[in-house]
Amino acid sequence: MKKIYVLDTNVLLQDPLAIYSFQDNEVVIPAVVLEEVDSKKRFMDEIGRNARHVARIMDGLREKGHLHLGVPLDQGGEIRVELNHRSFVQMQDLFLDMTNDNRILAVSLNLQHDEQQKEHPRAVILVSKDALMRVKADALGLQAQDFLSDRVVHEFSNLYKGFTTLMVPVSIIHEFYGRNELVLAQHLKGHTFYPNEFLILKDELGSSSSAIGQVSGDGKYLSPLRFGDEMVWGVKPRNAQQKMALELLMNKNIPLVTLTGKAGTGKTLISLAAGLMQTEDEHVYKKLLVARPVVPLGKDIGYLPGEKEEKLRPWMQPIYDNLEYLFNTKKSGDLDKILAGLGSIQVEALTYIRGRSIPEQFIIIDEAQNLTKHEAKTILTRVGENSKIVLMGDPQQIDHPYLDEVNNGLTYVVEMFKEQKISGHVNLEKGERSSLAQMAADLL
Numbered sequence: 001m002k003k004i005y006v007l008d009t010n011v012l013l014q015d016p017l018a019i020y021s022f023q024d025n026e027v028v029i030p031a032v033v034l035e036e037v038d039s040k041k042r043f044m045d046e047i048g049r050n051a052r053h054v055a056r057i058m059d060g061l062r063e064k065g066h067l068h069l070g071v072p073l074d075q076g077g078e079i080r081v082e083l084n085h086r087s088f089v090q091m092q093d094l095f096l097d098m099t100n101d102n103r104i105l106a107v108s109l110n111l112q113h114d115e116q117q118k119e120h121p122r123a124v125i126l127v128s129k130d131a132l133m134r135v136k137a138d139a140l141g142l143q144a145q146d147f148l149s150d151r152v153v154h155e156f157s158n159l160y161k162g163f164t165t166l167m168v169p170v171s172i173i174h175e176f177y178g179r180n181e182l183v184l185a186q187h188l189k190g191h192t193f194y195p196n197e198f199l200i201l202k203d204e205l206g207s208s209s210s211a212i213g214q215v216s217g218d219g220k221y222l223s224p225l226r227f228g229d230e231m232v233w234g235v236k237p238r239n240a241q242q243k244m245a246l247e248l249l250m251n252k253n254i255p256l257v258t259l260t261g262k263a264g265t266g267k268t269l270i271s272l273a274a275g276l277m278q279t280e281d282e283h284v285y286k287k288l289l290v291a292r293p294v295v296p297l298g299k300d301i302g303y304l305p306g307e308k309e310e311k312l313r314p315w316m317q318p319i320y321d322n323l324e325y326l327f328n329t330k331k332s333g334d335l336d337k338i339l340a341g342l343g344s345i346q347v348e349a350l351t352y353i354r355g356r357s358i359p360e361q362f363i364i365i366d367e368a369q370n371l372t373k374h375e376a377k378t379i380l381t382r383v384g385e386n387s388k389i390v391l392m393g394d395p396q397q398i399d400h401p402y403l404d405e406v407n408n409g410l411t412y413v414v415e416m417f418k419e420q421k422i423s424g425h426v427n428l429e430k431g432e433r434s435s436l437a438q439m440a441a442d443l444l
Contacts, residue, residue, distance in 0.1 A: 001122060004028055004115070006082075006108045008128035009036040009100075011147045014402040016053035018127075021149040024076035026122075030107040031083050032100050034058070046372050047402070082107050101133055108142050129402060150373075152415045156395065156405040159260075160418045162425035163198035163244060166191070170203040173211050182213065182222040195219055196254060196424035198244045212240055214247060217421030226250075233273040233281075233326055241428040242266055248424040249274035249390065252284060255383070256423040258368075258414045259392040264433030267392040268366055269322050275362040275390075276326060279344055285362040285388065286344065290319050292366045293350045293375075316347050319366065350379070359384025368410040369393035370400045376409030 003025045011018050012033065019027050040051040058067070061079060065071045070080040084107070108126045115121040126137045126144040137144035153159050166188070176182050184193065193199070193215045199222055203209040213222040227250045228243035229236070237243040241261070248257045249271060259267045278284040320335060323345075329335045339345050350365070365371075365379060368391040376391070383389050391413055395405040405411065417423040431438030 001120070002026065002077075003123045003125055004111055006030065006104065006111065006124065006126045007033065008104055008126065008130060008133060009033045010129040010402055011127055012037060012054045013040060013047050013050050014129055014147065014407070015150045016050050016057060018147060018149065019057070019079055020073060020075045021147075022077055026070070026077060027073070027079045028082050028107070028111065029058075029079065030104050031081060032103040032107075034081065036100055046375055049374070082111070084110055101130075101136070104133075105137060105140060105142070108137065109140060112142060151406045152411045153406050156411075159395070159406075159411060159427070160194070160414055160425060161427040163200060163241070163427075164193070165200040165202065167204040168201050170205065170207060170209050173201050173203060173209050176201065176211050176213060176222065176224070180224055184215070184220060184222055188222075193219055194418050195421035196248065198247075198426070200240060212243065214244075217253070232270075233276045234328075235270060235273040235326070237270065238266070238432050239428075239430045241426055241430065242270055242432070244426045245270055245428060246274060248426065250278070251424070252278075252388070254422060254424045255388050256380070256413075256417060256420075257388070257390045258410065258417070258423070258425040259390065259428060260369075260395055260410065260414065260425075261428030262394055262431060263397070264431035264437040265428035266432050267428060268318065268364075269325065271364050271390050271392060272319075272322050272326055275364060276345075278388075279362055280342070285360055285386075287361045288345045288364070289348065289358065289361050290316075290346070290364045290366065291348045291350045291353060292316060292319065293368075293370050316349070319347055350375075353379060353382055356382055357384045358382050358387055360386045361388075363387060363389040365389065365391045367393050367399075368413075369395045369398055369405075369408045370403065371409030372400070372403065373407075373409050373412045376413050380413070 005022050005025055006028045007018065037051045037054050040047050041055060042048060043051065061067060061071050067079070067081040068083055070078045072078050105126070108124055112124040115124060123143060126134070126142055127147050128134055128137075128144060129147055134144035134146070168188070172182070172187050175187070182188070184191070195215060195217045197215045199213050199215065201211045201213070212228065213224055215222055225243055225247050227246050230246070232246060232250070237246050245259055245267070248254055259271065261267055272290070275288045279286070279288040323339075324335050327335060327338050329338070363383065368376070370393070371379070380389065391410055393410050395408055395411050398404055398408060400408070414425050418425060
């Protein structure tokens, strides 16, 4: 039986095309939702862009008929703007203030009450990204659910890790070392691997024999790591995942690298080291560009004191901390002198990347989990010829109000590019900052 879905404001601001995700059911947008969307349309960030997109979509639908009576959608179903929220009378003893959230709940309650008077009532479901909104709906006897269509993976645990551990006969491990190559179709039948995926081979009988290899871009061969044990700009990988990351970062044939992992796993440090090596020593790239989103991306930093560089310094300090370690600076101000002398290292906020074309550069985007899908696409389409871009972050540390671990831009890029031979991914698992930092990441 068809259902009625009432959309919260945050659903539309997260995905303006959400109204087309409910098949042949009825989509109801409370009038107060349109008011909230209207209040965001002047924002110059992603939320403002989505608000303006929603306005254009609704205006286009208006041409098909009266929205308050219902307008058919091309994908099936219909959309309607609901003006009536008289059910607030039923809620005023529970929620005293007529907030916008409570008005949306009132619309849902009213629709549910009307449906219950019919011979064949339809289910009324409130769709919201706000967990507390769903809790309040449940307390009122309303069905409520999160908007799931924007999820890249259903559960975060299903996110592609970039490596697989296999228990194999020890003879396969010996042959891999002896030949420096394995033909996957011959030795690992029945398994499917992604391009540039890493395999950890372990003896199925439990001996200490093991090996790490990388699947070729065409998915046919397994090859040993070339850079895994090398010292790069004074940094040597300390665990298997860092070796994998370094392999991707130093490979000139892989222009897109994504790295995920908790704080302290070495994502930023190893990426900067690889970027400095290929920019300053090998001259593969003309410039090293490091950027972080000023959360949320697009917010003006004008309220901070000083010139642009002074305003950016607090946001970029984690990058400078790693650069100070790599350049082994001792005194305050030494790093600024080094960077001024080199001229090939640029630290920027993502706000200033829009509209640029970036050729022949090693680009590092830190905290990429705070990007939306659209922002991630915008950044990747800025990458010019002979450039390499690294997106890194911890999808479980989201600062954006409308993103979570399964619908952010970093997760989106990881999943969408995992089958492409021009990209590679590794999830770093072991913290190397300090034993205290690792314990804090695990326990807290």
